[in-house]
Amino acid sequence: MAASHLNRIPVIYSPHLVAQAISYSPSSYKPKLVAEALAASTLPVRFVEPCPVSVEDLSRVHSPAFVKGILSCDLFNGFGDQEPEVAKSLPYTCGAMLDAARMATAELPAAALCSGFHHAGYGSCHGFCTFNGLMVAAAALLAEGHVSHVAIVDADMHVGDGTDDILGLIDGLEERIQHISLGREHRARHHAQAYLETMRGLGQAFRESRPDLILYQAGADPHVNDPLGGVLTSEELRERDRILFQIAHDQGIPMAWNLAGGYQRTEAGGIDPVVAIHLATFEEAVQVYLTA
Numbered sequence: 420m421a422a423s424h425l426n427r428i429p430v431i432y433s434p435h436l437v438a439q440a441i442s443y444s445p446s447s448y449k450p451k452l453v454a455e456a457l458a459a460s461t462l463p464v465r466f467v468e469p470c471p472v473s474v475e476d477l478s479r480v481h482s483p484a485f486v487k488g489i490l491s492c493d494l495f496n497g498f499g500d501q502e503p504e505v506a507k508s509l510p511y512t513c514g515a516m517l518d519a520a521r522m523a524t525a526e527l528p529a530a531a532l533c534s535g536f537h538h539a540g541y542g543s544c545h546g547f548c549t550f551n552g553l554m555v556a557a558a559a560l561l562a563e564g565h566v567s568h569v570a571i572v573d574a575d576m577h578v579g580d581g582t583d584d585i586l587g588l589i590d591g592l593e594e595r596i597q598h599i600s601l602g603r604e605h606r607a608r609h610h611a612q613a614y615l616e617t618m619r620g621l622g623q624a625f626r627e628s629r630p631d632l633i634l635y636q637a638g639a640d641p642h643v644n645d646p647l648g649g650v651l652t653s654e655e656l657r658e659r660d661r662i663l664f665q666i667a668h669d670q671g672i673p674m675a676w677n678l679a680g681g682y683q684r685t686e687a688g689g690i691d692p693v694v695a696i697h698l699a700t701f702e703e704a705v706q707v708y709l710t711a
Contacts, residue, residue, distance in 0.1 A: 420570035423459065423499070426463060426611075426662060426709075427463045427464055427465040428462075428463065428465070428528065428530060428705065428708070428709075429464075429465055429519070429526055429529040429530070429679060430454070430457060430464045430465065430466050430467065430529075430530050430532060431466075431467050431468075431515040431516075431518045431519045431522070431529065431530065431531045431532065431533075432450060432454045432466050432467070432468075432469070432515065432531075432532040433468045433469055433515075434451065434471070434510060434615065435507070435508060435511040436444060436450045436451075436452045436469070436505045436508055436511045436512050436515055436532060436533055437450055437503070437508065438505045438507070438508040439504065440496075440498040440500065440502060440505050440547075441498075441500070442498045442499075443497070443547075443644075443682070444534075444537045444547035444680070444682065445518075445681070445682070445690045445693065446534035446678070447498065447505060447508065447535070447547075448531060449532075449534060449618065449678060449690065449693065449694075450532040450534075450678070452690065452694050453532050453678060453694055453697050453698070454466070454532055455638075456538045456694050456698055457698070457701065460698065460701075461703050462698070462705060463497070463705060463709060464530075464701065466506060466554075467522070468607070469511055469514070469517075469518045469531075470512040470514050470517075470518060471510035471511050471513075471514045472510050472517055472559075473510075473612075473681075474486055474487075474490070475516070475548055475623065476513070476555055476559050476645060477510070477513065477672045478557060479529060479555070479558040479559065479575075479589075480551060480554040480555055480558050480560060480585050480589060480592075481539075481541055481542065481550060481585075482541055482544070482552070485541070485542040485543070485560075486550075488560075489506060489508075489509065489544070489549055489550070490504050490506055490509070490510075492684045493692040494542060495544075495581050495620055496549040497535060497538065497539060497544040497546060497547050497548040497549035498547055498549075502546055505549070505569055509549055509550050512533040512535065512536075512550075512552055513533075513536075513550050513552035513555045513556070514533075515531040515533045515552075515677075515695045516531045516532065516533055516536070516552035516553065516555065516556045516567050516634070516675070516677055517552070517555060517556040517560075518531070519531035519547075519556075519566070519676075520556040520557070520559075520634060520675045521560070521631060522704040523632060523638060523673035523675040523676070524526045524560075524565060524566070524631075524632060524673045525673075527667070527671075527673055527674065527708060528664070528667065528673070528674040528675060528676065528704055528708065529550075529613075529669065529674075529675045529676075530675070530676050530677070530701070530704075531675060531677045531678075532677070532678060533552060533677050533678060534547075534677060534678045534679055535547050535548045535549060535552075535682065536548050536550070536551050536552040536553045536581070536582075536636070536677070537551065537553060537573055537575060537577070537578075537579035537580070537581055537582050537600075537661050537679075538577070538579070538580060538581045538638060539551040539581040540580070540581040540584030540585060540586045540708035541585050541589070541625065543581075543584070544581070546577070547680075548581060548608075549692070551581050551582060551585060552677070553571050553573075553579075553582060553636070554585045554586075554592075554596075555584060555683055556634060556674070556675075557569040557571065557592075557596050557632075557634060558589075558592065560632065561592075561595055561596075563662045565631075566630075566631035567595065567618075567709070568595055568596075568597070568628065568629065568630045568631050568632075568633050569595065569596050569597070569629055569630060569631065569634060570577075570596075570599065570625065570628065570630035570633045570634070570640055571599065571630070571633075571634045571636075571670075572599050572600060572621065572635045572636070573596045573599065573600040573602070573603045573635070573636045573662060573679075573708050574618075574635065574636055574637055574638050574663075574679070575597070575601075575602060575638030575640060575641075575680045576602050576638055576640035576641045576647055576648045576650070576677040576680060577593070577599075577602045577640070577647070577680065578602045578603050579598065579600045579602075579636075582592075582598055582600070583588065583598065583600075585658075586598060587700075595644055597628055597630060597637065597665055598700075599615060599621070601614060601618075601641075604617075605641075605650055606650070607631060607649060607650065608643060608650060610652055611651055611652075611655055612649055614641075614650060614651065614653065614655075614659070615630065615651075615658055615662065618659055618662040618663060619662055621662075621663065621666055621694045622666045622670070625670055625672060625695055626665060626670065630672060630690065631664070631672070632672065632673050632674070632675070633667055633673070633674040633675075634675055634676075634678035635663060635674055635675070635676075636676070636677060636679040637676045637678065637679060637685070637697070637700045638678075638679030638680045638681065639656070639678070639679070639680065639681025639692075639693045639696035639697060640679070640680035640682055641656065641659075642681070642683065642692075642696060644683055644692065645681065645682055645683050646683070647680070647682050653696065653699065656696060656699065656700075657699050657702075657703055660699070660700045660703040660704070661703045661706070661707065664703055664704050664707040664708065665707050668707050668708060671689050676704075678689050680700050681693035681696060681697070696710075
């Protein structure tokens with residue numbers, strides 16, 4: 420699809436995505452802050468309400484008993500609590516990722532204002548992740564026949580162990596879902612250039628594997644000042660995003676991205692540095708897709 424056909428980047432967001440988990444991670448309430456910042460900016464975006472995923476959608480990649488236990492609050496969620504507000508938000512966070520993926524197959528690109536996916540395994544959760552929206556979205560589109568091969572590019576600071584778990588346990592998914600987790604090898608500041616070279620290398624990798632869709636975790640936590648990060652500067656994070664957007668654009672591969680991790684705080688306790696990194700990702704998408 421030519422860039423001229425795109426006037427505003429679709430952003431999947433609703434207050435239904437938001438919960439107030441008492442947690443070190445801001446991911447349960449971060450969508451609201453990023454949405455407010457986008458609305459106050461001059462960036463060409465348009466907001467789209469997500470549809471919640473079904474129990475069937477969740478059960479394609481998670482144990483049905485696990486799904487039932489989480490939604491009924493009988494099991495602890497990825498924040499380590501059993502709060503009904505968190506449980507209610509989960510079908511919408513996964514739904515935002517699925518809707519962004521669906522829109523991306525027709526509109527390049529689309530963004531889902533959600534986090535908390537890649538540590539959620541087939542029947543377990545931790546690390547502020549409860550259901551694996553990346554795998555929910557990929558499996559749904561594969562089941563519906565909309566795509567035959569999905570690439571997950573996980574640029575969060577941490578390894579997508581939950582994604583690995585699901586891929587290893589559900590027959591047929593590993594052959595159709597290409598999982599690239601940048602956190603496997605690039606863990607320190609001196610890895611920055613190797614990190615960016617790995618991103619550049621995805622151009623050739625995707626020419627060979629020819630994915631129908633890229634799902635991108637554009638995490639803010641690899642930043643050098645993040646308490647759980649320490650790899651890339653702000654400009655290098657922009658370059659990371661720019662490289663992948665350019666690859667997807669040049670090869671005509673639909674792409675949907677989400678917010679993933681980010682833990683920096685201001686002295687007052689706010690997450691302004693994290694929000695700024697996420698807005699920079701949008702700016703790079705606009706530069707690639709909407710700037711002649």
